[in-house]
Amino acid sequence: MAKRNIIPFGPQHPVLPEPINFELVTEDEKIVEALPSISYVHRGLERLVEKRDFKDFVQIADRICGLCSFQHSMGYCQAVENVMGIEVPERALYLRTIWAELSRMHSHIFWMGTGADAFGFESIFMQALRIREAVLDIFEKTTGGRVILGVCQVGGVRRDIEDDTLKEIVKRLITIKGNLEKISTVFYNDYSIRHRLEGVGYISKEDAYTLGCVGPMARASGLDLDMRALGYAAYKYLDVEPMVESGGDCYARCLVRIRENFHSIDLIRQAVEKIPQGPVAVKFKGFPDGEYFSRVEQPRGEVIHYVRGNGDKKLARFRVRVPTFTNIPAMLKVLVGSDIADVPNIILTLDPCISCTER
Amino acid sequence: MKIFTMSRTVTGNLVQGPATLMYPKRPREFTKITRGQVNNDIETCIACGLCSKRCPVYAITVVKGPKENRTKDWEIDHLKCCTCGLCVEICPKQSLTMANHYFPPVTERTAGIHKLHYTPPEKPEQAAGQEVKNED
Numbered sequence: 001m002a003k004r005n006i007i008p009f010g011p012q013h014p015v016l017p018e019p020i021n022f023e024l025v026t027e028d029e030k031i032v033e034a035l036p037s038i039s040y041v042h043r044g045l046e047r048l049v050e051k052r053d054f055k056d057f058v059q060i061a062d063r064i065c066g067l068c069s070f071q072h073s074m075g076y077c078q079a080v081e082n083v084m085g086i087e088v089p090e091r092a093l094y095l096r097t098i099w100a101e102l103s104r105m106h107s108h109i110f111w112m113g114t115g116a117d118a119f120g121f122e123s124i125f126m127q128a129l130r131i132r133e134a135v136l137d138i139f140e141k142t143t144g145g146r147v148i149l150g151v152c153q154v155g156g157v158r159r160d161i162e163d164d165t166l167k168e169i170v171k172r173l174i175t176i177k178g179n180l181e182k183i184s185t186v187f188y189n190d191y192s193i194r195h196r197l198e199g200v201g202y203i204s205k206e207d208a209y210t211l212g213c214v215g216p217m218a219r220a221s222g223l224d225l226d227m228r229a230l231g232y233a234a235y236k237y238l239d240v241e242p243m244v245e246s247g248g249d250c251y252a253r254c255l256v257r258i259r260e261n262f263h264s265i266d267l268i269r270q271a272v273e274k275i276p277q278g279p280v281a282v283k284f285k286g287f288p289d290g291e292y293f294s295r296v297e298q299p300r301g302e303v304i305h306y307v308r309g310n311g312d313k314k315l316a317r318f319r320v321r322v323p324t325f326t327n328i329p330a331m332l333k334v335l336v337g338s339d340i341a342d343v344p345n346i347i348l349t350l351d352p353c354i355s356c357t358e359r
Numbered sequence: 360m361k362i363f364t365m366s367r368t369v370t371g372n373l374v375q376g377p378a379t380l381m382y383p384k385r386p387r388e389f390t391k392i393t394r395g396q397v398n399n400d401i402e403t404c405i406a407c408g409l410c411s412k413r414c415p416v417y418a419i420t421v422v423k424g425p426k427e428n429r430t431k432d433w434e435i436d437h438l439k440c441c442t443c444g445l446c447v448e449i450c451p452k453q454s455l456t457m458a459n460h461y462f463p464p465v466t467e468r469t470a471g472i473h474k475l476h477y478t479p480p481e482k483p484e485q486a487a488g489q490e491v492k493n494e495d
Contacts, residue, residue: 052415059415059443130378144392144457150443159392 002027007340011040015118015344018354022347026340034335036328042358049318054080054288054309055154057318061305064320065356066147067107068298070099072305072320072356073152078232079294079307080154086284090234092156094275097234098169099142099149099157100296101264101271105176106135107299108257108264111351112183115254118348119196124183131179138169156281166272173265184258197251201334201346204248211330214323215301216260217350220245220252227297238270250342250349257351287313298323300351322356393459394442399433401475403454406431410446410455419446431477437462438471 005026011019019040025033045064049057061076062069074096081088113128136146142161143149151158161169187193203213208221218225219242226242228235243259245252288309296303301323308317331350338346380387389395397419406423418439424430440462447455465471 053413056413056415056445059441059445062443063441126378133378140393141390144390144394144444145442148441150394 004032009343009347013344015114015348016352017114018352020347020352020354022335022343024335024340024343029340031335031338031340031343034332036332038354039358041355045359046318046320049315051314053313054315057315058153059150061318062148062150062152064359065322065353067110067353068103068300068303068356069147070096070103070149070152071296071298071303073149074100074233075294075296075303075305075320076307076318077152077154078296079292079305080288080309082292082294083288083290083307083309084154084284084286086155086282088156089279089282090276091160091278092280092282093234094237094271095157095161095280096152097238097271098161098166098268098275099139099151100233101267102135102138103149104299105261105264106132106139107351108261109135109180111257111299111348112187112254112261115345115348115351116193118344119193121186121193124186127179127183131176131183134172134176134179138172141165142169153281155284156279158281160280166275170269170272173268177262177265180258180261184261187254187258194251197254197345197349198247198249200250200342201338201349202249203330203334205246207333208248208330211333212326213301213330214326215298216243216253216256217301217323217327217330219243220256221248222246225302227295227302230295232294232296234271234274235267237274238267240267250345253349287311288315291317298356300324300353300356301327303356320356320359322353322359324350324353324357327352328357389459391459394444395458395460396437396442396462397435397440397444397446398456398458399435399475400454400456401431401433401477403452404431404433404477405452405454406433407451409449409451413445413449414440415443415445416441429479431475433475433477434472436472438465438468 007024007026009022009024010016011021021037023035024031045060048060052060058073058076062073064072109128109132113125116124139149140146142165143151143159203221205222208218208223214225222244224242224244228240229242241263243256243263245256289311291308294305303323304321306319307315309315327350331346334346335343406421408421411419411421416439418436420434422432444457447457
């Protein structure tokens with residue numbers, strides 16, 4: 001029997017954008033056990049809900065994470081709106097959808113870069129960040145912020161986008177689409193990428209289901225699981241098609257994210273075509289009294305925002321169940337039996353978002 | 360042919376130049392609505408303190424002087440401020456504004472604190488509004 005070694009992976013590691021630690025128990029080059037430890041960036045955001053006005057807490061929910069910040073504020077607002085029975089104007093719902101899809105794009109493009117960097121393709125990392133910059137410019141022009149948008153509010157959105165700007169966004173997205181196609185061709189055709197990712201970190205459909213995978217992790221294993229199909233915001237008016245692959249390996253997860261980028265562009269185009277005129281926010285009175293689970297599809301999968309109010313201006317409880325947290329058990333199962341050299345790829349194709357997980 | 364694809368990329372890169380901005384030679388362009396930093400017009404400010412109450416990161420401190428001299432002290436820590444704009448939104452006199460350029464980088468923690476002091480004029484023709492920058 002080979003000697004067992006424990007190799008620490010993280011919290012500071014070149015491929016990890018955020019701190020998470022794994023203790024990898026290895027026998028020769030194979031991993032026999034993986035022990036995760038999180039809580040390097042815990043900020044106690046859930047507790048803050050007891051100290052802030054429920055309307056102002058949107059700004060804090062926005063800051064749970066950088067890459068999916070808008071979806072957090074949207075999920076929180078949806079939950080509070082449902083508790084209070086607020087009817088959000090349709091234009092606001094469409095605007096939320098547009099910003100949510102742009103967020104998904106900027107997260108996935110960033111992932112394409114960091115994922116490529118993990119298997120040593122640094123030029124794609126540079127190209128991906130160049131493309132992502134165009135999406136961030138759209139954010140800055142429409143919301144005033146580049147990463148933390150801060151436009152969602154209970155009852156609608158803070159800012160409207162003029163129709164001319166919406167058309168300009170669609171035009172800019174055409175350019176982004178062209179650039180994305182160039183990068184995607186490399187992912188589709190490059191021999192070394194396929195060799196590095198195909199067959200690595202395989203999760204079967206059954207495992208993905210039993211271990212509770214969500215988002216691209218689940219869809220890459222053949223599970224048709226997309227919360228956008230629930231029809232929150234303006235998704236009920238758009239043709240949402242979950243991007244499902246059957247491979248179940250790292251390469252399939254890669255393909256799901258690449259295809260979702262193009263689907264997001266299509267959804268934004270559809271939303272711009274259908275967006276109605278009207279107000280973007282509605283005034284309301286009173287305080288939330290009741291509880292609600294809001295389910296929103298983030299770039300990494302399904303996020304649940306639980307909100308409970310007892311008629312006070314400060315909420316009694318706020319809970320976020322983020323997709324990375326749900327995907328960790330599946331990742332641990334995959335890590336066992338894999339080569340030590342494949343660990344960065346397996347972890348990166350999960351696209352872990354640690355600041356979300358630790359809130 | 361792959362050789363032509365590569366030469367096209369190389370030519371494109373040579374013609375377009377670098378994708379990054381040659382900062383500080385070419386300054387960064389901000390949009391009109393970029394949330395850069397919060398400024399206060401201390402003369403119109405009534406020191407109601409709503410901004411400090413609403414600030415999610417407790418970056419603003421407002422002190423209203425006694426009734427006899429009616430002084431106002433308003434202070435913001437730009438390094439704490441998350442530029443959410445809640446204070447600008449709630450200001451009843453619109454004396455708070457959001458500038459579209461960022462607060463310049465500083466080397467000391469205290470250098471981000473911006474203090475404003477206002478003493479009302481004793482005579483109406485005297486302009487007494489004055490801005491006191493941080494002591495450090």
